[in-house]
Amino acid sequence: MLAVSEPDSNSSTLEPPATAPVRDLRRVPIHADHWYPLAWSKEVKRGRTLGVHFAGDPIVLARSESGTVFALEDRCAHRQVPLHAGVVDGESIRCGYHGWTYDCTGRCIDVPYLGRERLPNGVRSYPCREMYGLIFVFPGDAALAEERPLPDLPSVEDKAYKTRRFGREVKCHYSFMHENLMDMNHQFLHRRQMGQMRARSLGRRRGEDWVEVDYTFARMEGKQPVGEALVFGASKKDGDQDHKDVMTVRTGYPYQTLRILSSDGTLVMDLWIVYVPLDAAQRTNRTFGLLSIRRPGIPFALDLAWPLLVWFTERIFKEDRWIVEQEQEAHDKQGADWNHEVFPVINELRDLLRNCGGRTVIPIHKAGGTA
Template identity: 65%
Template sequence: MLDVPALMPLDRPQQDLRRVGIHPAHWYPVAWSTELKPGKTYATQFAGQPIVLARPKAAAVFALEDRCAHRQVPLSKGVVDGCALRCCYHGWTYDGAGRCIDVPYLGKGRLPNGVRSYPCREQDGMIFIWPGDPAAAGPLPPLGSAADRAFKTRRFGRRVACHYTFMHENLMDMNHQFLHRRQMGQIAPRYLDRRKGPGWLECDYSFARTSGRQPLGEAAIVGMRRGGSKEQRDLMTIRTQYPYQTLKIWTSGDDPVMDLWIVYVPIDEAQRSNRTFGLLSVRRPKIPGLLDMAWPLLIWFTERIFAEDRAIVEMEQAAHDRQGADWNQEVFPLIRDLRETLAENGRALP
């Protein structure tokens, strides 16, 4: 911790948002479907909890805590046996509910306790678990437009070395477009409005290009724009529906041209790193194949934007860790509201 009390802001918040843990009573993706092959296991984590995913060849994916009740070795090192998972060490076997159903040298009459299981679902290329009370598990959340055939969807994500709340702030605060000036050119975001309710907050922006040409990557997403250099165009709505975020862009009419669904899943117990899972859906234009041709350019463009965002939020986390507290002097009312929403719906870390 830095010992520089003279520099401590006078309006430092009473609660350190970076010490608020994400609430477990929601569905969280912990792997892409492609990462878990038939008949195999996959080791992952949620907020420090080791989890093993298993995909039987003739049944649905299931999720257990990644330890054998016998000697505590990782079950992810084991073998999928029919619809069960057998530990690599002594062959203790667990079903999808975590019950121990076989100890080879004891017989089935004297079986020990099993391990924790997690409600598990698979949808739109992601494997979700419910880390909270299983009895409270409801339906999966809406996942944007990934299932809509009128859209082409890109699945993306990276491990990011920061608290998940930095990610929420970064996406919702479009005033940071200066960071992307090399990729986006001279864009002037205009904040329009915000709305807030229990567990959610959303805001509207419009944009004007003050100078320079429209980047080709942007054109691949929202289409080519013509007109005066200060033309007001496009509507962007960003929403935090705890713990998820969405971003939609309209250029005309009632249907968005872009629909992003994204969530930031804590990895370690201190929640100082997260794994991002994003579904970026772009509406297909009337000309068949045009979007497919532009897709590599769109991937290149979005990767560069995400790389800049990733670098800056990791710098924010590093600053927090050096200072030992949250010194941010937030002046944007929207982000003040967002921080309240995240604090109210999370829960304190130990």
């Protein structure tokens, strides 16, 4: 029989390891090594330029005379003036100041008063792709661009669906946007559009770079609002109305999706959305969204209802934008994240965004200045 010795009163006991501080998510920059849309295709006309930003970095998008879009650092190597103020010249762009010319790779190919024998260095180029009516740019390590997948959005190209393209600038850190869409418990915010809807979580799942949650919804009482009918279809009775459709919200870093499957497994709604930081502090983002709705069996029914659907989604987005900007304002005044989250999937989402985000730290910002 083994004897159990009493602890030596003179021996020191081991202290538990110190818990590493949790990074303030609102100071975690988005990771640049992914494809991000920086403009809609229609914003960049043939033979024209467009100046955009990614997390404070100026980028010029240019559509050549052949129709190809390319992306360069939006600074001429000569005097650092913006190239978007220049001129597209065939398949290149010419600075509007001294006429220095750059091809689509950023290489300087002409300086009018030097000739072509003594050409200076060029400017940075970015991998660029055009898909789904969006211009995607890879702002990170260009060597990784080929191995990082672009989004696959079959509903956008499927004639069985009608797609709405939408987007706005929102004055908040991108993480607030992810949380807002993932947490369907905030339907009370949309009570004027959606009525007394109650979300019920069916379960959640998580992988290395993704997290998702399933919901069903019930209408508790009263007449069915127009917004609910647009999303879930018209109900046949008032009162407690359960929707057997399943909504799945997923953050697959850095993108987010919301899909609704009917009881027979048909995909009736397919939303893809991404939040692109514009400024260096990453406290303003430009949202790009593609919302695809399956056409019903009645010809042209969705086309006739489309203006109402646009009106409804704009009202929902307006309320969401207002509330996340209020969250950002509270964070600025407090100088830290004081909220107390109790919904497990949101805590998992926050861990995911911290782990997948950039490794640097955005400086603390307080109302009235930067500390």
